[in-house]
Amino acid sequence: MDPRANHMEATFRALRRLYPEDTTALGNRGEEPFPVLISTILSQRTRDEVTEEASRRLFARYSTPEAMARASPRDLERLIRPVGFYPTKARRLIEACHHLLERHGGRVPDTLEELLRVPGVGRKTANCVLVYGFGQEAIPVDTHVHRITNRLGWVKTRSPEETEMALARLVPRRHWLPLNHLFVQFGRDICRPIGPQCPRCPIAGCPSRRA
Numbered sequence: 227m228d229p230r231a232n233h234m235e236a237t238f239r240a241l242r243r244l245y246p247e248d249t250t251a252l253g254n255r256g257e258e259p260f261p262v263l264i265s266t267i268l269s270q271r272t273r274d275e276v277t278e279e280a281s282r283r284l285f286a287r288y289s290t291p292e293a294m295a296r297a298s299p300r301d302l303e304r305l306i307r308p309v310g311f312y313p314t315k316a317r318r319l320i321e322a323c324h325h326l327l328e329r330h331g332g333r334v335p336d337t338l339e340e341l342l343r344v345p346g347v348g349r350k351t352a353n354c355v356l357v358y359g360f361g362q363e364a365i366p367v368d369t370h371v372h373r374i375t376n377r378l379g380w381v382k383t384r385s386p387e388e389t390e391m392a393l394a395r396l397v398p399r400r401h402w403l404p405l406n407h408l409f410v411q412f413g414r415d416i417c418r419p420i421g422p423q424c425p426r427c428p429i430a431g432c433p434s435r436r437a
């Protein structure tokens with residue numbers, strides 16, 4: 227048995243105790259695929275609070291692919307600013323909505339292959355849509371998942387894509403659905419990018435633990 231397997235099970239138990247919200251309901255908790263898709267595109271290289279505010283402003287004005295496809299880039303820029311790369315993202319959002327309308331009848335597709343063809347969508351965004359929008363087992367690797375799984379010694383990877391592939395081989399499928407949700411909360415609260423709160427951390431056996 228891979229020696230990381232026991233550590234993984236103990237880690238998921240600890241994280242579920244720390245964040246006991248019923249994550250098995252992910253994907254069925256009322257999140258529609260379209261807002262998940264758009265918010266995740268906005269979130270790239272942007273702080274969570276900024277993304278949430280920008281998403282709120284955007285959806286208050288344009289809540290469907292039809293409406294967003296007809297928007298002017300300048301108006302979208304105004305609404306989503308100051309998310310990172312907002313002029314580029316404004317154009318991508320419009321292209322993505324045109325793609326949904328022309329190829330999928332205005333719906334968000336539910337396969338990785340089709341999602342990756344949507345303008346502005348990379349693997350993290352596609353996997354987020356599968357997990358949070360459709361409740362499918364997938365592993366969205368954002369900065370938190372990438373950093374923490376490397377600190378825990380589960381993977382030794384340089385990019386989120388490498389991490390996703392490594393985790394897909396290592397982590398049992400029953401943990402895929404809640405994985406992103408648990409690690410994002412843990413990464414914000416305790417295993418922070420700078421100054422991880424190791425003395426408060428409930429995960430035993432972490433090779434990166436600092437006193």
Ligand code: SF4
Pocket residue numbers: 377378416417418422423424427428429432433434435436
């Ligand atoms: S012990 Fe420290 S580095 Fe390891 S997972 Fe916990 S907070 Fe992160």
